[in-house]
Amino acid sequence: MTKKTDLRIIRTRKMIRDAFLELILEKGYESITIQHIANHAMINRATFYLHYTDKHNLLAKISEETLQELSDTVQLSLNQERQVNVSKLQNTIVNVCQHIQKNALFYRAMLGQHGVPNFYFRIQQVMKEKLQRAILEFRIPEEELSIPKEIYIQFTSSAFVGMIVWWLDQNMIFSPEHMASLLSKVITMGPVRALGFTPIQQ
Numbered sequence: 001m002t003k004k005t006d007l008r009i010i011r012t013r014k015m016i017r018d019a020f021l022e023l024i025l026e027k028g029y030e031s032i033t034i035q036h037i038a039n040h041a042m043i044n045r046a047t048f049y050l051h052y053t054d055k056h057n058l059l060a061k062i063s064e065e066t067l068q069e070l071s072d073t074v075q076l077s078l079n080q081e082r083q084v085n086v087s088k089l090q091n092t093i094v095n096v097c098q099h100i101q102k103n104a105l106f107y108r109a110m111l112g113q114h115g116v117p118n119f120y121f122r123i124q125q126v127m128k129e130k131l132q133r134a135i136l137e138f139r140i141p142e143e144e145l146s147i148p149k150e151i152y153i154q155f156t157s158s159a160f161v162g163m164i165v166w167w168l169d170q171n172m173i174f175s176p177e178h179m180a181s182l183l184s185k186v187i188t189m190g191p192v193r194a195l196g197f198t199p200i201q202q
Helices: 003-027 036-043 045-051 055-073 086-102 104-111 119-136 150-170 175-187
Strands: none
Touching: 003 045, 003 055, 003 104, 036 045, 036 055, 036 175, 055 086, 055 104, 055 119, 086 104, 086 150, 086 175, 104 119, 104 150, 119 150, 150 175
């Protein structure tokens, strides 16, 4: 296969994928037909079928590739003293936000008003698996944890994905670096202290 052919295939697939995602934003996934995609991408149906078997195959391919890329950006670890390196954590969040920014059309389509059901939970699952792995890496006994690890994993993954959705809804008003700075503060300090309050016991 020649380089010229490779570039043609890449361009065609990008046209199909962009058209598909734009149509999800406009119509919703369930309403889209192959003809809609072909018309929007300015190709014929036969060209579509050269690359994908149907819209479900197209969705699966885009989702798998993008979520794998997301997973690859999340690098979490503790050191032997069970300390979190805030600088490394912030860099990881920068990488995640840059990934979201680069694939903003995809995430807006998947997570928007007309998005694909349950996709939110697929992103959350990526985060949960990474957190689970970081905690299990050092085999910390359950009795040494302040709270059950399931509570921490569920809360942190839900909050993080929720903030990504908010960031997209706000047209990414903060840079990836600024978002990473804010989110790392909330993660390491907790919501109450990050806001500037001091928790007290009465």
